[in-house]
Amino acid sequence: MDFTIFTLILLAVVVIYLASGIKIVPQAELQVVERLGRYHRTLHGGLNFIIPVVDRVRSKFGTQEQVIDIPVQKVITRDNVSIVIDGLVFLRVNNAEHATYEILDLKHAIAQLAQTTLRSEIGKMDLDDTLSSRDTLNATLMIALDNASGGWGAKVTRVEISDISVPEAVQHAMELQLRAERERRATETEAEGLKNATIAKAEGDRQKAFKEAEAIERTADAKRYEQIQLAQGQQEAIVMLAQAMQSNPNAAEFLLAKDRIKAWEGIAASDSANKVVIPYEATELVGALSVLQGVLTQAGIASGTSSGATK
Template structure:
């Protein structure tokens, strides 16, 4: 009977021992195990075995990315404006041993480091730069936190400045400044537009005057060329007449007779009742006609008979 009890007790003890020896660690968790007060090993996801009562779990960490909210704090910019600012830090623990033994409170340390870095960075910026430089602030925070958290077994993947709170009076002043700036730009734009319009009108007038002057110059050139051509024609005509007169002595008499006949024809065709015809001597008229026929090479060289021309009576 005693043997049976002993055997049963031994079996129970072995069962309890095995039960306490097996540790099932969930995925994305790391357990830090100490043996007799010293670090022994880190348990990862799955089935792990330890020695009960000798090995003890010191801490466990989730290796998933975690969000650390940086509470709102008051900071002063370079131009002495007090603003409120808060941020969000995204962090992942990859080494549970360092997170356990290198830092006492990992999340609190990251939060404090983020706050001091924010004060330091914003203290170097003016208000306008702070409002327009969130990406620079995020980059500075990320670098500072990542460098420090690397020794703590954690990795800061991203930092975002969530909100920047500006006092109402400062907001009102900024709105007035922005409105004044917009008005100034509008006035400058209008003045620039008027300036450009004036310049273009003046340019148009200058082009118009230039084109008009060019047109006048071309017109004068055309008239000059026309006169030169007419004079050249007259010159050639005179040369041809001189040449004809030098070759034929009757050419001059032919020209005079031609002009007289044209003048007489014009007077005779006139319907005016007050016209006056100056009589011409018959012999002179006959001589003119003879010269005309001689110039035209009419006949065989002898003077043909000419019809008698009756004297013209005065009308």
């Protein structure tokens, strides 16, 4: 009876001992195992076996991406403006052995390193650059933290500056500066618009004056051409008249008589019935009629002679 109880107890101890040597590690977790106080191996997700009492699990790390909050701190920019800044660091543990033995507290070390790096980098930048160059600041922080955490078995995947706060007085001064800058740009834009409008108006006036001058020049050319044609016509008429007078001495008297008759026709056509027209020189009128008759007679004789010659 006693032997049976002892056997059962011994069997239970063996079962418990063997069961304690079985380690089921969850997915996305790493466990560091020490054997007699020294690093032995790293257990990955799944079924693993260790030697109880001899082996023990020293530390556990998740392989998922972890977020470390950078504590809020005051920093001074290069232009001596005090600002409050905080941020986030994203990292992933890829070497559990280094994370266990190379650093005492990985997350605390990353947070402290991020703070010192932030103070150093912002001290090199002006306030305007700090507010407008977050991407550059994030990239600089990530490179610095990644180089340091590489020996600690971690990989920094991303750094984000979550908030940058400036003093109220500085913020008010920045708003005034921004308003003044906007007003200056508005004034410059308005001045530029007025200048362009003035230039366009001057160009339009110049084009109008040019077109008017061109029109006047063309009108003057047309009038000059008309006068030249009239003068040429009068010149040809005078030449023809001179030739006629040379060939017939009575041609001038014929023309004068023709004009006088035309004038008398106008007087005769007057509506006044109570007027008696007496020529100033009746003998000249009679002489003009005689000359006209002689010219017509000569013209008839010349025509008859020409017809007879033709026959």
